[in-house]
Amino acid sequence: MRLSELMSNMDLAFYPQVALVIFLLIFAVVCVRVFSRKRSKEYERASRLPLED
Amino acid sequence: MQTETFSYDDAITRKFAWATVIWALVGTGAGLFIALQLAFPALNFDLPFLTFGRLRPLHTNAAIFAFAGNAIFAGVYYSSQRLLKARMFSDKLSSIHMWGWQLIIVAAAVTLPLGITQSKEYAELEWPIDLAVAIIWLVFAVNFFGTIAKRRERHMYVAIWFYIATIVAITILYVLNNLALPVFASKSYSVYAGVQDAFMQWWYGHNAVAFFLTTPFLGMMYYFLPKAAERPVFSYRLSILHFWSLVFIYIWAGPHHLHYTALPEWASTLGMVFSLMLWMPSWGGMINGLLTLRGAWDRVAKDPVLKFFTVGVTFYGMSTFEGPMLSIKSVNSLSHYTDWTIAHVHAGALGWNGFLAFGMVYWLAPRIFQTKKLWSNKLAEAHFWIGTIGILFYIVAIYTAGVTQGLMWRAFDDTGRLAYPDFVETVLRLMPMYYVRAVGGAMYVVGVAMCLVNFVMTWRSRPAEYAEVRDSAPALAPSYEGKPIPPPAGGWVNPIGVFYYFIRADWHRIWERAPVKFTVWTTASVLVASLFEIIPTFMIESNVPTIASVKPYSPLELYGRDIYVSEGCYNCHSQMVRPIRMETERYGEYSKPGEFVYDRPFQWGSRRIGPDLHRVGGKYPHLWHVRHMENPRSTTPRSIMPTYAWMLENDIQWDTIQPRIDAMAMLGVPYGPALAGGEMMARTQADEIADEILTQGGPDLHGKDIIALVAYLQRLGTDIQKAAQDDRPVASN
Numbered sequence: 001m002r003l004s005e006l007m008s009n010m011d012l013a014f015y016p017q018v019a020l021v022i023f024l025l026i027f028a029v030v031c032v033r034v035f036s037r038k039r040s041k042e043y044e045r046a047s048r049l050p051l052e053d
Numbered sequence: 054m055q056t057e058t059f060s061y062d063d064a065i066t067r068k069f070a071w072a073t074v075i076w077a078l079v080g081t082g083a084g085l086f087i088a089l090q091l092a093f094p095a096l097n098f099d100l101p102f103l104t105f106g107r108l109r110p111l112h113t114n115a116a117i118f119a120f121a122g123n124a125i126f127a128g129v130y131y132s133s134q135r136l137l138k139a140r141m142f143s144d145k146l147s148s149i150h151m152w153g154w155q156l157i158i159v160a161a162a163v164t165l166p167l168g169i170t171q172s173k174e175y176a177e178l179e180w181p182i183d184l185a186v187a188i189i190w191l192v193f194a195v196n197f198f199g200t201i202a203k204r205r206e207r208h209m210y211v212a213i214w215f216y217i218a219t220i221v222a223i224t225i226l227y228v229l230n231n232l233a234l235p236v237f238a239s240k241s242y243s244v245y246a247g248v249q250d251a252f253m254q255w256w257y258g259h260n261a262v263a264f265f266l267t268t269p270f271l272g273m274m275y276y277f278l279p280k281a282a283e284r285p286v287f288s289y290r291l292s293i294l295h296f297w298s299l300v301f302i303y304i305w306a307g308p309h310h311l312h313y314t315a316l317p318e319w320a321s322t323l324g325m326v327f328s329l330m331l332w333m334p335s336w337g338g339m340i341n342g343l344l345t346l347r348g349a350w351d352r353v354a355k356d357p358v359l360k361f362f363t364v365g366v367t368f369y370g371m372s373t374f375e376g377p378m379l380s381i382k383s384v385n386s387l388s389h390y391t392d393w394t395i396a397h398v399h400a401g402a403l404g405w406n407g408f409l410a411f412g413m414v415y416w417l418a419p420r421i422f423q424t425k426k427l428w429s430n431k432l433a434e435a436h437f438w439i440g441t442i443g444i445l446f447y448i449v450a451i452y453t454a455g456v457t458q459g460l461m462w463r464a465f466d467d468t469g470r471l472a473y474p475d476f477v478e479t480v481l482r483l484m485p486m487y488y489v490r491a492v493g494g495a496m497y498v499v500g501v502a503m504c505l506v507n508f509v510m511t512w513r514s515r516p517a518e519y520a521e522v523r524d525s526a527p528a529l530a531p532s533y534e535g536k537p538i539p540p541p542a543g544g545w546v547n548p549i550g551v552f553y554y555f556i557r558a559d560w561h562r563i564w565e566r567a568p569v570k571f572t573v574w575t576t577a578s579v580l581v582a583s584l585f586e587i588i589p590t591f592m593i594e595s596n597v598p599t600i601a602s603v604k605p606y607s608p609l610e611l612y613g614r615d616i617y618v619s620e621g622c623y624n625c626h627s628q629m630v631r632p633i634r635m636e637t638e639r640y641g642e643y644s645k646p647g648e649f650v651y652d653r654p655f656q657w658g659s660r661r662i663g664p665d666l667h668r669v670g671g672k673y674p675h676l677w678h679v680r681h682m683e684n685p686r687s688t689t690p691r692s693i694m695p696t697y698a699w700m701l702e703n704d705i706q707w708d709t710i711q712p713r714i715d716a717m718a719m720l721g722v723p724y725g726p727a728l729a730g731g732e733m734m735a736r737t738q739a740d741e742i743a744d745e746i747l748t749q750g751g752p753d754l755h756g757k758d759i760i761a762l763v764a765y766l767q768r769l770g771t772d773i774q775k776a777a778q779d780d781r782p783v784a785s786n
Contacts, residue, residue, distance in 0.1 A: 019582065023301050024330075026301060027297060027301045027302065030294070034290045034294050035290055043289040043290060044289075046211070047279075047289040049136055049206065050132070050136065050275075050276050050279045050280055050285070051280070051283070051284075052135075
């Protein structure tokens with residue numbers, strides 16, 4: 001049995017859709033994290049980095 | 054902690070900035086020339102190395118890799134050193150990177166007009182140059198990550214993240230798309246065939262836009278815009294979000310370049326969904342850039358640098374709105390293969406990349422040449438206005454051209470027949486727009502020339518000797534003593550606790566200080582997304598159903614196909630009849646995935662300046678093709694195609710045929726008798742065709758290149774019309 005036959009029988013077309021959801025979720029988590037209040041001070045400092053030299 | 058003093062290497066920025074302004078003129082100048090060729094075909098001068106098909110890749114490569122590339126490197130070398138508070142890891146590596154890159158550009162400028170090409174858009178360079186690109190890119194990567202390793206600032210500013218993503222993603226994309234089996238030093242065959250080759254190419258092509266023309270320029274925007282505005286970026290949060298959206302989402306969007314093609318439906322839908330999702334974060338980034346100028350708008354009126362940045366960022370917003378829109382299938386069915394794509398690309402390239410690069414050059418010039426001020430702010434202002442108006446002329450004309458031609462292609466008359474069955478009619482209608490485009494392009498090029506003058510004059514007032522640029526910062530502590538991170542409440546077994554742990558995401562804060570982890574995870578997300586899309590296309594047989602009657606090209610046809618590839622015919626002719634009525638009416642049966650299994654590389658094209666050729670086989674007699682190539686105007690009055698008269702004079706290089714067959718066989722093409730006697734088979738077929746041309750009243754063309762090309766064109770798209778058991782003299786068993 002060839003690899004491509006094996007893969008064909010695994011119904012892989014479903015995978016990208018699962019991956020889409022996973023990536024979307026990770027992205028949502030990143031969004032929530034980025035906008036959490038407690039990091040304000042750190043961002044403040046980071047955003048001034050280009051102006052320091 | 055002891056404070057260390059150190060110096061910045063601005064000499065390397067100076068060199069890259071020089072290269073930027075010089076290549077800017079070459080790249081846009083080449084663009085202007087080929088734009089004029091479309092308006093005035095006589096400008097092809099009947100010379101092989103000046104034809105549109107060979108020069109268009111030269112223009113795109115020069116604009117992307119020479120102009121934008123050098124601008125990226127100038128920006129990265131200048132900003133990274135300062136953001137990381139460290140001199141570049143190695144001056145020698147910087148220098149190798151700089152000169153190596155320029156040599157590659159020169160090699161491209163020599164080989165492309167000679168017809169040495171892989172014919173994959175923005176990846177045309179043949180394998181020896183590809184290897185050189187890989188090596189030089191590696192040099193850049195080592196130098197860059199080495200600098201991160203010896204940095205004195207713990208937190209990596211968001212611009213550095215964008216640079217890391219650029220280096221990582223481009224490495225993956227470039228290597229995977231360029232995998233090919235060399236035949237000669239100047240010729241290789243893609244390891245992918247047909248649909249898979251197309252998929253890889255546009256996965257690359259799209260992401261080259263993402264990770265070569267977007268992420269590094271965003272990194273530059275996040276550094277140079279605050280610099281020029283003298284205030285921090287509007288929202289650092291938004292910039293982080295912007296970054297992850299590009300890494301997580303952009304990489305998926307490639308298949309939108311292949312709507313209504315033989316690509317599987319699910320893949321193109323997936324590409325469309327992700328493209329639409331990209332719109333919002335991209336606009337977040339644009340707004341972030343524009344709002345950085347809050348309270349500084351009075352300075353925009355006075356400062357040409359800020360003007361360039363403002364308009365550049367606005368064009369970024371425009372392109373990232375239009376891109377998702379074009380990825381919607383129904384819009385795409387109108388826009389694809391028309392000038393709409395060209396207008397979209399140029400709004401992005403001239404407006405976003407060009408203006409951001411020029412703004413940066415004007416900001417950098419007085420600093421790297423240590424002259425305190427630019428030679429002439431007035432000239433920079435003039436450049437800004439002539440450039441902006443030039444872009445508007447260009448894109449308005451070409452948008453109009455795109456929509457016009459798209460609508461003409463799909464117009465039916467009352468009797469249900471194509472309203473414009475003659476393809477050339479839809480091209481000639483565009484001529485006025487092509488003249489306006491050339492005017493707009495010329496204005497833009499004049500602006501670039503002004504930039505070069507300003508740059509040279511600023512350089513001339515440099516000091517006799519450059520002062521060393523010194524800075525000081527405390528050394529980085531060998532380890533970071535942050536607050537300990539509490540484990541999830543209720544331990545790792547409590548799902549709610551784990552969820553909150555990830556949302557709080559202190560772990561991410563550690564990444565931002567830890568370049569290795571950061572890079573690994575960025576790479577992983579890019580790779581995983583790519584693999585999820587790529588593997589099914591490659592591995593599921595039902596995605597590319599085989600068609601029994603589709604056979605490998607005969608040795609002569611293969612040779613003819615290589616001529617087609619080398620002349621860059623794909624720059625104007627697609628080989629992909631979409632399953633839409635207007636297409637099947639005009640060209641014939643729509644293209645099936647299984648028809649392309651022996652196409653290395655694929656030749657689907659992306660723009661129809663001439664008609665689709667997938668069903669051209671058998672449509673005209675041999676002699677028609679001969680006359681048409683000798684002088685297209687003799688068969689199609691007012692055609693804008695260049696002449697290819699030399700094909701009637703150049704001799705077929707018989708001894709190169711067998712190596713081509715052998716290489717294809719090595720890639721798995723089932724050649725039978727041709728493995729032993731490829732040349733003999735080719736000669737026999739060539740004689741038959743040449744004899745037939747004689748009987749049709751044509752010239753004696755025995756052994757000429759044109760015969761091989763005719764053999765290929767007559768074979769194109771004919772296999773599915775033949776019965777599967779047909780014993781045609783194809784070169785396979």
